[in-house]
Amino acid sequence: MLLEVKDLHASIGGKEILKGLSLTIKAGEVHAIMGPNGSGKSTLAQVLAGREGYEITAGSVSYNGVDLLDLEPEKRAQAGLFLGFQYPVEIPGVNNVYLLKAALNARQKAAGQPEIDAVSFMRLVKEKAALMEMDQSFLSRSVNEGFSGGEKKRNEIFQMAVLEPTLAILDETDSGLDIDALKVVANGVNLQRRDDRSVLLITHYQRLLDYIEPDYVHVLANGKIIHSGDKSLALQLEAEGYDALMAKAAG
Amino acid sequence: MSTNETDIEELVAKKYKHGFITDIESETFEPGLDEDVIRRLSKLKGEPQFMLDWRLKSFAIWQKMRQPNWAKLNIEPIDYQSISYYSAPKSPDDAPKSLDEVDPKLLETYEKLGIPLHERAKLAGVAVDAVFDSVSVATTFKGKLNDAGVIFCSFSDAVKEHPELIEKYLGTVVPPRDNYFAALNSAVFSDGSFVYIPKGVRCPMELSTYFRINAANTGQFERTLIIAAEGSHVSYLEGCTAPQRDENQLHAAVVELITEQDAVIKYSTVQNWYPGDEEGKGGIYNFVTKRGDCRGARSKISWTQVEAGSAVTWKYPSCVLRGEGSVGEFYSVAVTNNYQQADTGTKMIHIGANTRSTIIAKGISAGKAQNAYRGLVKIFPTAKNARNYTQCDSLLMGDQCGAHTFPYMEVKEPSAIVEHEATTSKIAEDQLFYCRQRGLSEEDAVNMIVNGFCKDVFRELPMEFAVEAQALMNVSLEGAVG
Numbered sequence: 001m002l003l004e005v006k007d008l009h010a011s012i013g014g015k016e017i018l019k020g021l022s023l024t025i026k027a028g029e030v031h032a033i034m035g036p037n038g039s040g041k042s043t044l045a046q047v048l049a050g051r052e053g054y055e056i057t058a059g060s061v062s063y064n065g066v067d068l069l070d071l072e073p074e075k076r077a078q079a080g081l082f083l084g085f086q087y088p089v090e091i092p093g094v095n096n097v098y099l100l101k102a103a104l105n106a107r108q109k110a111a112g113q114p115e116i117d118a119v120s121f122m123r124l125v126k127e128k129a130a131l132m133e134m135d136q137s138f139l140s141r142s143v144n145e146g147f148s149g150g151e152k153k154r155n156e157i158f159q160m161a162v163l164e165p166t167l168a169i170l171d172e173t174d175s176g177l178d179i180d181a182l183k184v185v186a187n188g189v190n191l192q193r194r195d196d197r198s199v200l201l202i203t204h205y206q207r208l209l210d211y212i213e214p215d216y217v218h219v220l221a222n223g224k225i226i227h228s229g230d231k232s233l234a235l236q237l238e239a240e241g242y243d244a245l246m247a248k249a250a251g
Numbered sequence: 252m253s254t255n256e257t258d259i260e261e262l263v264a265k266k267y268k269h270g271f272i273t274d275i276e277s278e279t280f281e282p283g284l285d286e287d288v289i290r291r292l293s294k295l296k297g298e299p300q301f302m303l304d305w306r307l308k309s310f311a312i313w314q315k316m317r318q319p320n321w322a323k324l325n326i327e328p329i330d331y332q333s334i335s336y337y338s339a340p341k342s343p344d345d346a347p348k349s350l351d352e353v354d355p356k357l358l359e360t361y362e363k364l365g366i367p368l369h370e371r372a373k374l375a376g377v378a379v380d381a382v383f384d385s386v387s388v389a390t391t392f393k394g395k396l397n398d399a400g401v402i403f404c405s406f407s408d409a410v411k412e413h414p415e416l417i418e419k420y421l422g423t424v425v426p427p428r429d430n431y432f433a434a435l436n437s438a439v440f441s442d443g444s445f446v447y448i449p450k451g452v453r454c455p456m457e458l459s460t461y462f463r464i465n466a467a468n469t470g471q472f473e474r475t476l477i478i479a480a481e482g483s484h485v486s487y488l489e490g491c492t493a494p495q496r497d498e499n500q501l502h503a504a505v506v507e508l509i510t511e512q513d514a515v516i517k518y519s520t521v522q523n524w525y526p527g528d529e530e531g532k533g534g535i536y537n538f539v540t541k542r543g544d545c546r547g548a549r550s551k552i553s554w555t556q557v558e559a560g561s562a563v564t565w566k567y568p569s570c571v572l573r574g575e576g577s578v579g580e581f582y583s584v585a586v587t588n589n590y591q592q593a594d595t596g597t598k599m600i601h602i603g604a605n606t607r608s609t610i611i612a613k614g615i616s617a618g619k620a621q622n623a624y625r626g627l628v629k630i631f632p633t634a635k636n637a638r639n640y641t642q643c644d645s646l647l648m649g650d651q652c653g654a655h656t657f658p659y660m661e662v663k664e665p666s667a668i669v670e671h672e673a674t675t676s677k678i679a680e681d682q683l684f685y686c687r688q689r690g691l692s693e694e695d696a697v698n699m700i701v702n703g704f705c706k707d708v709f710r711e712l713p714m715e716f717a718v719e720a721q722a723l724m725n726v727s728l729e730g731a732v733g
């Protein structure tokens with residue numbers, strides 16, 4: 001079992017957002033979480049990645065057998081957890097590749113491995129940039145500064161490709177992308193699917209799932225997973241809408 | 252002054268009956284300042300009459316002035332009579348004999364700053380004989396400079412060896428009456444550097460490296476004069492990223508730069524004097540007057556500074572843009588942590604037509620520190636088509652520190668274009684989280700964000716110092732977040 005979330009309750013500013021969420025992901029699986037706006041999708045992603053400010057009032061999260069909630073965000077990252085942000089932040093003056101190299105070396109160090117040398121690093125980075133059909137000029141620009149919405153998302157998947165996570169949580173990586181960019185991003189993710197890499201796709205629209213086929217689909221509403229199924233659930237959702245499903249769950 | 256001259260001489264003779272000339276190595280003046288002290292100082296340094304006269308005139312001016320009162324600085328009163336105005340270089344006998352005898356903490360800091368190995372011993376004050384490497388390096392440099400016709404020596408040597416140049420240029424950019432500390436410095440300056448780049452010469456090296464190795468003990472009243480003759484070019488670096496301690500609390504330096512037609516001076520400073528402890532005790536008061544005079548057409552003076560040390564910093568490296576089409580630049584990073592106070596900025600005085608200036612100032616405050624940018628852009632009616640661009644950015648870490656921006660503009664010429672941009676930001680929680688999510692520790696994340704913030708300034712530094720300056724930021728802000 002890679003990730004096991006049990007009855008997770010989390011609140012922010014005294015307001016409970018996650019209200020007993022459970023989710024299990026095995027190695028190599030791709031899970032999609034769908035849900036209406038404000039249902040708590042990003043909250044789940046942030047809590048798993050360790051953002052400060054959330055109060056965990058009940059429940060547990062185990063990752064590779066360790067208590068994930070006990071770890072600092074950087075320790076989670078070093079243990080192979082990657083979050084593709086819904087809104088990637090701009091960091092003026094910090095070179096994209098420079099951040100990536102520091103990130104990669106932090107992981108190397110945590111794993112007791114030597115730092116990657118500059119030549120191998122550049123080779124790796126160029127190869128992954130090509131995979132994401134990213135222009136080389138992106139590499140030397142400041143992190144996300146002046147990037148369009150689509151470029152920011154592409155950059156997230158590019159970072160994922162370089163960092164080779166064990167669990168990638170991709171928060172609305174599809175939003176704000178036109179169809180061509182969506183194909184590139186989806187292709188980037190598909191090329192990274194492996195037996196020992198799991199993906200948690202968070203999305204509002206079914207569209208992304210046409211390109212990245214999930215093994216499981218979950219519907220998140222009001223801080224809980226109200227329904228789980230295979231990829232056909234996404235199509236059902238698309239046809240019937242969240243409201244019908246939520247009514248069913250309530251009734 | 253009413254004191255009779257013969258009385259003074261008698262007094263001097265009595266006090267120093269063993270003769271201070273032969274005893275220079277161990278000489279230190281009693282605290283106190285009067286004409287007598289200045290005469291003794293000048294004599295001890297073997298100065299020509301004009302130099303003594305100039306000091307005395309400056310002293311008279313200083314006595315009529317009052318220490319300025321600053322709105323944004325909080326400073327204990329300074330007792331000028333409790334300062335010793337001459338102290339000889341420390342005897343090598345007291346110095347550590349090798350790096351093994353140096354405080355490991357200090358060595359650790361050098362390591363963190365990436366100071367080259369051969370310079371560490373010198374910086375740590377290891378007796379010169381023991382520093383084999385740096386001495387030989389310095390000798391090589393000296394030969395190269397000589398071949399190019401560049402004069403680069405201590406200010407004291409210049410007074411003796413090139414009195415005509417000193418007499419011609421000294422005080423022509425910063426006259427003694429300019430301000431209280433400039434007047435004091437003019438009266439009692441201890442030593443400093445002198446640079447003369449002859450016509451058409453491009454100085455064959457950064458004067459930084461050489462300077463760093465040789466500039467031990469320049470003292471608290473430092474005086475620097477750099478003259479770049481027509482078409483010449485020089486890059487000069489003052490200071491050092493390594494933390495420097497000094498028993499003298501008051502530092503009042505004066506730097507004068509002069510560029511003739513088409514000449515360029517690039518002056519970079521890294522200031523890391525002792526800032527005081529975490530409660531704000533101790534620390535250097537650093538009151539500096541730096542000014543460049545672009546006398547010739549199309550000449551350029553560029554100031555780059557990284558201000559990390561001192562309890563109180565008060566300095567405004569400025570450019571007087573006299574020559575037509577001359578260019579002034581000011582790139583500054585000022586970091587304050589704990590109880591440090593910095594009031595720094597620049598003055599760009601546009602006199603000539605088509606003059607241009609650029610100001611990029613970055614202030615970083617952490618702890619309980621206060622950081623102020625104070626800048627003046629003045630455009631004279633003669634400065635047709637003058638242009639200025641000013642950008643001031645402040646970064647706050649925590650909520651107990653402060654950033655203040657005081658941009659003054661006096662534009663007397665309608666064809667001038669003056670632009671000003673200012674931002675204040677907190678080191679954003681979402682930026683930190685983003686970096687940590689990628690695996691960086693909180694400290695590394697802060698360092699990366701801060702260095703990104705300073706990038707526009709750091710890239711103006713000579714290469715080897717840019718790297719050290721980055722490390723310096725990290726060390727200065729250690730423990731600022733978390």
Ligand SMILES: Nc1ncnc2c1ncn2[C@@H]1O[C@H](COP(=O)(O)OP(=O)(O)O)[C@@H](O)[C@H]1O
Pocket residue numbers: 012013015017035036037038039040041042043044
């Ligand atoms: N910092 C915050 N303080 C208070 N409420 C918040 C905060 N962040 C998110 N919320 C609320 O939590 C709920 C879930 O938000 P979010 O997880 O972003 O939803 P989703 O990603 O599914 O659209 C929303 O009602 C949102 O308004």
Ligand SMILES: [Mg+2]
Pocket residue numbers: 041042043086172
């Ligand atoms: Mg969201």
